[in-house]
Amino acid sequence: MKESIVSIQNLNLKYQQKLVLTDLNWTINRGENYVLFGESGGGKTSLAKIIAGLQNGIGEVKINFDTNSHLPAEVLFVESWYQFKNLEGVANFYYQQRYTSQQAKDTLTVHAELVNYGIEKSLNLDKVEPILEALNFSSFASSQLIELSSGENKKLQLVKALWLKPQLLIIDQPYTGLDAASRKNLTILLNDVSQDGVQLILICNDSELPISINRFAEIKDGQFIQLDSLTQSSSTENHSGEIPSFLKESPVYSSENIVRMVNVNISYGEKQVLKNINWEVKAGEKWLLQGHNGSGKSTLLSLINGDHPQSYANELYLFGNRRGSGESIWDIKQHIGLISPEFHWYFDATSTVWQSIASGFYDTVGLFQQLPYSKSQQVDELVEYFGLMSSKNELLGSLPLGKQRLVLLARTIIKNPELLILDEPCQGLDQQQTQHFNHLVDELCSNGMTLIYVGHFESQLPNCLEKRILLESGEVKVVENLNIEA
Structure with missing residues (x-):
């Protein structure tokens, strides 16, 4: 019998009186790496947050970590974008502040953020260098977080995730905001951590996927639907009306x-x-x-x-x-x-x-x-x-x-x-x-x-x-x- 890492039974989620997930069932066995498709607003991100323990639903969600694994017994969810905080723990920045903050020094630098993360997770700082180089991010060490573009902030979160190598890694829109070279290298890095035992769930509609992805599914009408291939998604077309x-x-x-x-x-x-x-x-x-x-x-x-x-x-x-x-x-x-x-x-x-x-x-x-x-x-x-x-x-x-x-x-x-x-x-x-x-x-x-x-x-x-x-x-x-x- 196959051993599961995630077991979900009869999961329901209601948002503003609307059912987003309805009696959803999903079992992820060891060695299965999923890509999850679905229309925007269909519940993919909410499902990922429930698995990661960041959101509550009604139903049964069990995570079965491998006690013999050398990898951290964690589920890490990388959001499609990330809201950082300043040195006082506040996140209420305004748009133009990104271009005027160089004198203020009111957010951490990339290097300081990584040092803090390494201490928090007991990670070796030397092992993050190859990841930084692969994603062309080494030159941003002295940049403040507020100075980073959305693509650069996304890279920072991916660097931390690939450095940690949790037993289950869920990434929402992994390639969004990344240039072509970074997308290619990210695919290689995801294959590498998968070979080291990290199981992946990627939420995206992209055709560029790691070869380690071996399962395909979509969330449609609140249900989990297993697919046989990348091209089987049953999403309906959105027909445009006449322009105003x-x-x-x-x-x-x-x-x-x-x-x-x-x-x-x-x-x-x-x-x-x-x-x-x-x-x-x-x-x-x-x-x-x-x-x-x-x-x-x-x-x-x-x-x-x-x-x-x-x-x-x-x-x-x-x-x-x-x-x-x-x-x-x-x-x-x-x-x-x-x-x-x-x-x-x-x-x-x-x-x-x-x-x-x-x-x-x-x-x-x-x-x-x-x-x-x-x-x-x-x-x-x-x-x-x-x-x-x-x-x-x-x-x-x-x-x-x-x-x-x-x-x-x-x-x-x-x-x-x-x-x-x-x-x-x-x-x-x-x-x-x-x-x-x-x-x-x-x-x-x-x-x-x-x-x-x-x-x-x-x-x-x-x-x-x-x-x-x-x-x-x-x-x-x-x-x-x-x-x-x-």
């Missing part, structure tokens, strides 16, 4: 030149993040911005969005005006619709879905004024277009991560901006939601909108992209025209 009429109008451009950078340099002390950047974005152009984690993409976008204080010390033109010529940060933001993983981190989760979308008219992180009737109608149209009608009065923070992202995507486009900045916009979305959103991006851009799109996954890019800029170690490595096929 107010988004079919071409944006009104204040200038033919949207962005112009002349020899832009950004440094923190002796660390140079951007080096002699020259880049021009004209009205109606659709750009793909790429580069490894830590290449400077987020810093570059923070200059365009008005969030970086060093923009005044550089020759930077936004919407025809030189930065520092009298315009405020809010004057700049009026022209821009932005979504990024970092912005999602810091957004007010206590606003309702409807309020969150409506706040995009005013570039605030909550709605603080009454909307005129015409704008209220536009919010309603987008709520319906994104399939959020049943959730429109719910708090943003109460929704699954994928639905939260859809809400913020709707917020991004509500004012039909001149410039759309989409930084990894499909993080947390399932395949159907990704297709749905990129179809919308293509439609918007066919009406003349300017686009800067950051994406690591070639299979998750919209078709409208025309040009590509590639950063490497803070420098422009490639500028080229694209011909991305459908």
Whole structure:
């Protein structure tokens, strides 16, 4: 008889009067490494948290650790994103603080975080070095946690998990936010720890999987369904309705030149993040911005969005005006619709879905004024277009991560901006939601909108992209025209 490590019987989970998991049964035997599929909001993450003891459900969940194993008798859950705390144990940072905190030193460095973790878990610090090198993370030792991008923060959590090597390792969206080289090396590292006895549960819809994955399943209608292969998932297609009429109008451009950078340099002390950047974005152009984690993409976008204080010390033109010529940060933001993983981190989760979308008219992180009737109608149209009608009065923070992202995507486009900045916009979305959103991006851009799109996954890019800029170690490595096929 096979020996199980996890045994789940008749597990139920209700969330806001809605059954998420219904009499779910699942047995994981020793040597079985699972990938868990399912639509966003289907209960995958909640199930993982219950197995890890981080959330309660009604039913029986037994973990049977191997008492003879040399690995720690732990279940470790790595979230799809991670909220760090400052030195006083507080996590209420604001978005722009990431670019102004270098003087404050109010969060731990990466090295200090790893030292503390090693002491807590009785780990040998020397053994983390090969993991850091494999994920190209060694150079971040002196970086504060608040300075890290979402992809870099994800790497830090993966480094800690692979260093610990628990008996059961559950990772939610393991490849999200990672560049191609890091994804490849992560796959190798996961295979290595699996061979050492770590059992894996990966929650993702990706086709890039470790060869050690030998079981496939999905959560559908609250039930666990065993699959025979990667391609057997029974998720239903998400058919897009017609784009709202107010988004079919071409944006009104204040200038033919949207962005112009002349020899832009950004440094923190002796660390140079951007080096002699020259880049021009004209009205109606659709750009793909790429580069490894830590290449400077987020810093570059923070200059365009008005969030970086060093923009005044550089020759930077936004919407025809030189930065520092009298315009405020809010004057700049009026022209821009932005979504990024970092912005999602810091957004007010206590606003309702409807309020969150409506706040995009005013570039605030909550709605603080009454909307005129015409704008209220536009919010309603987008709520319906994104399939959020049943959730429109719910708090943003109460929704699954994928639905939260859809809400913020709707917020991004509500004012039909001149410039759309989409930084990894499909993080947390399932395949159907990704297709749905990129179809919308293509439609918007066919009406003349300017686009800067950051994406690591070639299979998750919209078709409208025309040009590509590639950063490497803070420098422009490639500028080229694209011909991305459908």
